[in-house]
Amino acid sequence: MNKIRNVIIIGSGPAGYTAGLYAARGMLNPLMFSGYASGGQLMLTNDVENFPGYPKGINGPEMMMELRQQAERFNCEIVDKNVDSVDFSSRPFKVIVAGEEFQSRSIILCTGAEAIWLDAENEEAQKGRGISTCATCDGAFFKDEEVLVIGGGDSAMEEATFLTRFASKVTILHRRDIFKASSIMYKRAASNPKIEIKPFSQIKKWISNEQGLIGAVLEDPRNNSIEEIKATGAFIAIGHKPMTEFLNNQIEIDHEGYILHKEHTMTSVSGVFAAGDVVDTRYRQAITAAGMGCQAAIDCERWLEDNAQ
Ligand SMILES: Cc1cc2nc3c(=O)[nH]c(=O)nc-3n(C[C@H](O)[C@H](O)[C@H](O)COP(=O)(O)OP(=O)(O)OC[C@H]3O[C@@H](n4cnc5c(N)ncnc54)[C@H](O)[C@@H]3O)c2cc1C
Structure with a gap:
């Protein structure tokens, strides 16, 4: 597992699993750290009625299990651990998980924003x-x-x-x-x-x-x-907290801590992408997070083609 990866995905909500699915189908062999709340925010809800593909609605945890299985089917490797810190100062980027260092050519951040x-x-x-x-x-x-x-x-x-x-x-x-x-x-x-x-x-x-x-x-x-x-x-409705503290200000964020996109889904650090509620102060829906996860994976694939190391 400790070879240099093409892409590490951090977070396992709709954005993370969709990024994992696309990156895996793009033969990037992604590694995902699913985090302290594997499955993300939808694990907290019984009925999801507005995610296309489920005409009768679906239980949140069941839906997230299906998204996970779909990413795993194409060999997205998922580790149920939290990322403690990152080092984006040089490439390959470094991701620290429980004292262990993982290296990757690119990163997709999908860590969401917790409702307060x-x-x-x-x-x-x-x-x-x-x-x-x-x-x-x-x-x-x-x-x-x-x-x-x-x-x-x-x-x-x-x-x-x-x-x-x-x-x-x-x-x-x-x-x-x-x-x-x-x-x-x-x-x-x-x-x-x-x-x-x-x-x-x-x-x-x-x-x-x-x-x-x-x-x-x-x-x-x-x-x-x-x-x-x-x-x-x-x-x-007293606010949301984007999960960006562990990034330690290594990429540009706004005054509330949301990650800022610089070029499509790429952040201020070339090779680091972000998707879902962690950048989204407006829509905050599973389908928009999943859509952005797809965009980030495609942007990441193209960036890797142009920046082969
Ligand atoms: C109660 C509730 C009901 C909802 N119902 C609906 C609904 O019916 N329909 C709808 O479209 N939307 C619904 N939403 C909104 C929807 O859940 C979010 O918009 C969506 O989950 C955002 O997806 P995401 O992938 O960006 O982030 P999240 O789902 O928040 O996932 C974030 C992921 O990042 C991980 N993470 C965070 N920090 C780290 C770290 N340091 N290392 C590793 N991993 C990390 C977490 O473990 C988690 O897996 C609901 C939200 C809530 C709270």
């Missing part, structure tokens, strides 16, 4: 059972139901407005009365008759029964007073 959760009481048990971080993905499951959106930025306003297509009522909860959202996004949400905005409300605890979420206990941070709110769905 509240970590309120009972949250872990309700993830994917009423509590979500993606309205585009899960909004349609809440037709004619009452839902909550937590957050005070543009994403929260956008998610809430989108959810009014399905939900009978959307309540935006924010811990302060100052909103980071732009005034146009705030006004759009505030003027929607289906949306109520409730400042000074933070989630203390999620309430559930066997069917799933039924509400939340709210606390007013000004005086610690408590009230209950009913809802069968909740969307946490």
Whole structure:
């Protein structure tokens, strides 16, 4: 395994597996480190209804297992370990995994961006059972139901407005009365008759029964007073954290840590490519991540042809 590889893929969500599939079919013999969360974010969800090819929908972990098997069928070598650090200062690039060094002519980064959760009481048990971080993905499951959106930025306003297509009522909860959202996004949400905005409300605890979420206990941070709110769905929209810390600023990232593309899917380091949510602040979908994984693998193949070492 310790020969110089053509390409090492870091991350095993839809972007990583698709990059692995294309690189393997392109005879690059890719090595993939799947990371601490093999399969990526879709391992946290039961129903994926918007990935083409599954007319009846599919369970997230099952879908990711199928993507993995498809990449492995063409001999993408997958190691279920986390990459601790990288050295992009010279070629071949170096990738450090549990103290061991791996070398590669090129790299495809597919490490995703984790949604930030509240970590309120009972949250872990309700993830994917009423509590979500993606309205585009899960909004349609809440037709004619009452839902909550937590957050005070543009994403929260956008998610809430989108959810009014399905939900009978959307309540935006924010811990302060100052909103980071732009005034146009705030006004759009505030003027929607289906949306109520409730400042000074933070989630203390999620309430559930066997069917799933039924509400939340709210606390007013000004005086610690408590009230209950009913809802069968909740969307946490307080931001995402791109998984780029381990790169130690060796490639250009934006102020939030998202990787910047310089030429197609190539980053600021020639021979290092990136795909999926780790570069995407806008779409954050499995299909867009998979599509970009394909692009990165094709860009990488072409780069290797022009930069044979
Ligand atoms: C609850 C939930 C439900 C969703 N539902 C849908 C849906 O129905 N439809 C849809 O299209 N999208 C959905 N999404 C969004 C979708 O999951 C993401 O857009 C997609 O997974 C992004 O793919 P990715 O490959 O870029 O990254 P991810 O899926 O986030 O995968 C990142 C990978 O990188 C790995 N990694 C990170 N750091 C390292 C490291 N240092 N070393 C090695 N590996 C590392 C992780 O282990 C993981 O395998 C949902 C998201 C969530 C959270």
